[in-house]
Amino acid sequence: xxxxxxxxxxxxxxxxxxxxxxxxxxxxxxxxxxxxxxxxxxxxxxxxxxxxxxxxxxxxxxxxxxxxxxxxxxxxxxxxxxxxxxxxxxxxxxxxxxxxxxxxxxxxxxxxxxxxxxxxxxxxxxxxxxxxxxxxxxxxxxxxxxxxxxxxxxxxxxxxxxxxxxxxxxxxxxxxxxxxxxxxxxxxxxxxxxxxxxxxxxxxxxxxxxxxxxxxxxxxxxxxxxxxxxxxxxxxxxxxxxxxxxxxxxxxxxxxxxxxxxxxxxxxxxxxxxxxxxxxxxxxxxxxxxxxxxxxxxxxxxxxxxxxxxxxxxxxxxxxxxxxxxxxxxxxxxxxxxxxxxxxxxxxxxxxxxxxxxxxxxxxxxxxxxxxxxxxxxxxxxxxxxxxxxxxxxxxxxxxxxxxxxxxxxxxxxxxxxxxx
Ligand code: GAL
Numbered sequence: 001x002x003x004x005x006x007x008x009x010x011x012x013x014x015x016x017x018x019x020x021x022x023x024x025x026x027x028x029x030x031x032x033x034x035x036x037x038x039x040x041x042x043x044x045x046x047x048x049x050x051x052x053x054x055x056x057x058x059x060x061x062x063x064x065x066x067x068x069x070x071x072x073x074x075x076x077x078x079x080x081x082x083x084x085x086x087x088x089x090x091x092x093x094x095x096x097x098x099x100x101x102x103x104x105x106x107x108x109x110x111x112x113x114x115x116x117x118x119x120x121x122x123x124x125x126x127x128x129x130x131x132x133x134x135x136x137x138x139x140x141x142x143x144x145x146x147x148x149x150x151x152x153x154x155x156x157x158x159x160x161x162x163x164x165x166x167x168x169x170x171x172x173x174x175x176x177x178x179x180x181x182x183x184x185x186x187x188x189x190x191x192x193x194x195x196x197x198x199x200x201x202x203x204x205x206x207x208x209x210x211x212x213x214x215x216x217x218x219x220x221x222x223x224x225x226x227x228x229x230x231x232x233x234x235x236x237x238x239x240x241x242x243x244x245x246x247x248x249x250x251x252x253x254x255x256x257x258x259x260x261x262x263x264x265x266x267x268x269x270x271x272x273x274x275x276x277x278x279x280x281x282x283x284x285x286x287x288x289x290x291x292x293x294x295x296x297x298x299x300x301x302x303x304x305x306x307x308x309x310x311x312x313x314x315x316x317x318x319x320x321x322x323x324x325x326x327x328x329x330x331x332x333x334x335x336x337x338x339x340x341x342x343x344x345x346x347x348x349x350x351x352x353x354x355x356x357x358x359x360x361x362x363x364x365x366x367x368x369x370x371x372x373x374x375x376x377x378x379x380x381x382x383x384x385x386x387x388x389x390x391x392x393x394x395x396x397x398x399x400x401x402x403x404x405x406x407x408x409x410x411x412x413x414x415x416x417x418x419x420x421x
Pocket of ligand 1: 197
């Protein structure tokens with residue numbers, strides 16, 4: 001079994017993923033908002049969706065590329081109607097879903113919904129198993145653009161099915177395939193983004209691109225029993241919004257950097273900024289690391305309550321441009337001469353990845369404040385002689401020469417774009 005050691009970048013590999021749902025969406029990591037971290041089931045409503053869409057405009061987020069308003073679990077009633085159709089909960093969607101998607105589309109934004117590969121969603125609402133094509137037709141009729149697909153109450157060796165089934169291993173593809181095929185069947189009428197939320201089971205990063213456009217490789221949730229073993233290479237627990245989650249997920253991202261390309265991205269889970277569990281430095285590192293590893297940037301916070309410092313971070317155009325670079329290649333760690341060895345579970349200081357017009361270098365003060373320097377000749381993709389120009393995204397500092405150096409506070413990050421001149 002492989003372990004989640006911090007991977008050291010061997011070379012800036014030029015991987016191409018086989019993309020099955022090659023329908024023109026998901027060519028860049030998707031950007032948007034999701035209801036789940038905001039107020040779980042209570043946020044799965046038209047009120048939240050429309051208020052968030054308004055904030056996307058008034059806060060300038062739409063202009064920066066934030067696009068998807070995604071409603072998570074609990075949007076339907078607890079049972080299907082007599083024709084087997086899903087019913088939007090009338091208390092949460094008084095005018096139905098289509099009225100909301102129409103309004104969101106008229107604002108130039110997109111709308112996402114949530115489903116599940118089992119017979120119930122994780123929160124116990126109707127799942128999609130056995131109803132895949134009919135449900136996709138319904139999504140298309142409502143104008144839905146994005147479909148997150150969860151992994152609860154799936155076929156299992158245990159009876160009755162538990163919410164989280166761990167056996168047989170290796171089987172999640174079986175229940176993601178019918179939904180992928182249903183989406184393929186409607187591609188002429190609607191181009192859906194298919195987000196696999198199978199919690200990293202069965203090394204989804206190795207096959208996710210042939211099933212969907214993005215895949216969650218981390219498990220969420222307090223409600224899962226037993227909690228996944230942290231030593232199990234196939235999964236880790238979800239972003240709980242605390243610093244330990246950022247360390248755990250950020251560290252693991254280094255090991256799967258090669259599974260990132262236009263049409264298929266590792267989804268490091270929703271951004272947990274604005275919850276007061278992270279201080280400003282930690283929020284900067286969280287956002288910066290998700291950006292350079294080409295994770296989708298999906299805000300998991302209530303935009304009506306966002307602070308100015310969090311707003312500054314999520315509106316950092318330089319970082320967003322790096323995340324949205326057309327190459328779609330994730331950064332990972334590299335070890336300059338004399339640098340300490342990586343410590344498993346801790347954020348390594350030195351990161352780099354290719355951009356279409358340069359290289360991004362991330363410097364993370366993951367374990368101690370101090371001076372962090374980088375000689376550009378040590379950075380994969382920048383070797384050889386020559387001089388360089390650089391710009392730092394959080395401070396706006398610029399420079400020329402062969403190296404750059406920064407004083408970085410504990411848990412803060414600097415992200416520089418370096419170009420050879
Ligand atoms: C979890 C998933 C979360 C959220 C939740 C809803 O399985 O990881 O992101 O969707 O279910 O019940």
